[in-house]
Amino acid sequence: ETGVTQTPRHLVMGMTNKKSLKCEQHLGHNAMYWYKQSAKKPLELMFVYNFKEQTENNSVPSRFSPECPNSSHLFLHLHTLQPEDSALYLCASSQDEASSGGFHEQYFGPGTRLTVT
């Protein structure tokens, strides 16, 4: 399998549930990202990992908890979510840009469509 994969593709959960989203990249990249995409809004960067270390946490509520066990895998653990958290959650990967100073586009997974009831 190639590129960036995400599971599950669709998830419906209640506000008291605990679930996890999984992302895997097969591109040999060393940076991984979680984004939230809501209808008619810009992509919101949630978390960034470079070489397995978290480098960005853009004021994301603690009910979202990321985990990056290695440079190929990224998880987003969810608990006690709110209905407004319903959105498409996208994972992306790239080569680390800040250190190389070069141009590296991000490759996106297909996303997990999350509905919180």
Next chain:
Amino acid sequence: GQNIDQPTEMTATEGAIVQINCTYQTSGFNGLFWYQQHAGEAPTFLSYNVLDGLEEKGRFSSFLSRSKGYSYLLLKELQMKDSASYLCAVRDSNYQLIWGAGTKLIIKP
């Protein structure tokens, strides 16, 4: 604050040309990206501009003016499969991507 503006929706005819504009105000500039996103799918990379001028890639071209904080994506010989959202993103001084809300392009026969 940082801001990317692009039209919410545009309509064009198959075979025609369409230009999607993007204006930005960011903390620093380290390049501008255009991505295409079909409904229900992942965004895919289209183009990158870091210097002023036009970058051409087949039917798609992207233009950048850093002094004006302005870019456009030009799509020629439109095809029905070009119906998608087009996302403009600017990489700021911290090498983080700041995204626009996207322009939904509708192609009519």
